[in-house]
Amino acid sequence: MLQIKPIISTLMRNKSGPILLLIQIVLSVAIVxxxxxxxxxxxxxxxxxxxxxxxxxxxxxxxxxxxDIYFSAQNSRDMQTIRDLPGVIAxxxxxxxxxxxxxxxxGFMAGETEETAKxxxxxxxxxxxxxxxxxxxxxxxxxxxxxEEIQQEIPDRANRAxxxxxxxxxxxxxxxxxxxxxxxxxxxxEPVEVVGVIETLQGAWVNSDELxxxxxxNVELAFPFTKFLVRAEEGTLAQLKEAxxxxxxxxxxxxxxxxxxxxxxxxxxxxxxxxLMATVLSMMVVLLLLITSLGLAGMVxxxxxxxxxxxxxxxxxxxxxxxxxxxxxxxxxxxCIIGGVIGGLVAxxxxxxxxxxxxxxxxxxxxxxxxxxxxxxxxxFAVILPARKAANISPAIATRSV
Numbered sequence: 001m002l003q004i005k006p007i008i009s010t011l012m013r014n015k016s017g018p019i020l021l022l023i024q025i026v027l028s029v030a031i032v033x034x035x036x037x038x039x040x041x042x043x044x045x046x047x048x049x050x051x052x053x054x055x056x057x058x059x060x061x062x063x064x065x066x067x068d069i070y071f072s073a074q075n076s077r078d079m080q081t082i083r084d085l086p087g088v089i090a091x092x093x094x095x096x097x098x099x100x101x102x103x104x105x106x107g108f109m110a111g112e113t114e115e116t117a118k119x120x121x122x123x124x125x126x127x128x129x130x131x132x133x134x135x136x137x138x139x140x141x142x143x144x145x146x147x148e149e150i151q152q153e154i155p156d157r158a159n160r161a162x163x164x165x166x167x168x169x170x171x172x173x174x175x176x177x178x179x180x181x182x183x184x185x186x187x188x189x190e191p192v193e194v195v196g197v198i199e200t201l202q203g204a205w206v207n208s209d210e211l212x213x214x215x216x217x218n219v220e221l222a223f224p225f226t227k228f229l230v231r232a233e234e235g236t237l238a239q240l241k242e243a244x245x246x247x248x249x250x251x252x253x254x255x256x257x258x259x260x261x262x263x264x265x266x267x268x269x270x271x272x273x274x275x276l277m278a279t280v281l282s283m284m285v286v287l288l289l290l291i292t293s294l295g296l297a298g299m300v301x302x303x304x305x306x307x308x309x310x311x312x313x314x315x316x317x318x319x320x321x322x323x324x325x326x327x328x329x330x331x332x333x334x335x336c337i338i339g340g341v342i343g344g345l346v347a348x349x350x351x352x353x354x355x356x357x358x359x360x361x362x363x364x365x366x367x368x369x370x371x372x373x374x375x376x377x378x379x380x381f382a383v384i385l386p387a388r389k390a391a392n393i394s395p396a397i398a399t400r401s402v
Contacts (some may be wrong), residue, residue, distance in 0.1 A: 029343025051200030059377030123203030
């Protein structure tokens with residue numbers, strides 16, 4: 001039998017301990033629910049698919065300091081040299097590296113008239129016909145660039161584009177994107193025709209709402225500073241770090257070649273703050289739940305010492321061990337449920353504040369409910385050991401202890 005009325009009466013006779021524990025549970029539920037929600041949000045962000053063969057693709061930089069170099073011809077020779085190296089699958093120059101935290105972005109306008117034109121922003125990748133293969137992205141509609149379509153050096157010559165599905169859906173909805181015409185805000189009135197759609201390609205800025213919006217344009221950039229993307233067999237980065245500079249320096253020694261990094265390494269770096277936040281919040285959640293559980297266990301142990309005569313009397317009157325055990329467990333559940341309900345309401349209010357101040361999504365009610373359920377389970381284990389000790393008190397020993 002639960003005997004809820006006697007348990008509540010017992011709690012009301014000594015209010016300070018239960019009230020303090022109740023406040024602790026309220027705060028724990030409010031903080032743990034919101035912290036767990038933020039952790040989940042961060043983990044979901046970190047788990048997003050970039051669309052890239054991250055463990056196979058790496059970038060590096062070439063700094064040319066010879067003013068007599070014709071950069072376009074030099075880049076063409078460099079790319080062919082890199083592509084001929086053992087282990088290299090594909091290579092291209094690029095305007096930016098995915099998930100790197102820095103790069104190019106522009107607005108693109110599409111529409112039949114100025115009144116109906118819609119502007120959407122996207123990360124810009126300038127590259128050649130090997131860009132798709134180099135990144136390892138999946139082409140789901142249309143085609144890749146033809147080699148003869150690649151423009152040289154000047155970005156505003158771009159007239160062909162391969163776009164991501166997210167960008168295509170944002171701009172044209174359910175209409176087919178292949179064959180559509182758009183205009184880049186950064187280089188005037190040159191029409192850009194969409195020739196292909198890829199499933200996923202993320203940009204450089206992981207905190208951007210437009211991370212999935214990317215556009216590959218048919219321009220091979222040629223500047224004193226050039227960034228290359230290379231896709232190679234997994235595990236070959238170490239040997240290519242030596243092979244690529246050696247091969248390129250044979251053609252021209254007047255340059256610096258460095259900054260070799262896998263896309264997976266860029267991912268770790270750019271998500272470092274998210275990972276740190278998730279780790280710190282996880283530690284805080286564990287500590288709060290541990291402290292709350294220890295508080296309940298401590299209160300039960302204190303009550304056992306204080307109620308030794310009462311427990312012994314109940315045992316002498318025929319109470320079984322399970323009755324004593326259930327007494328303390330129900331006492332725990334009453335405190336947890338009351339504190340949990342109040343804490344859940346506080347958690348939702350706190351979530352509203354976080355949503356307005358830090359632009360977080362609305363707190364899902366499942367998090368306070370899960371926190372309450374987890375707290376009940378955890379405190380059950382914390383209470384059951386001292387409660388079993390109470391259940392084993394002998395009536396005779398309890399009587400003599402008075």
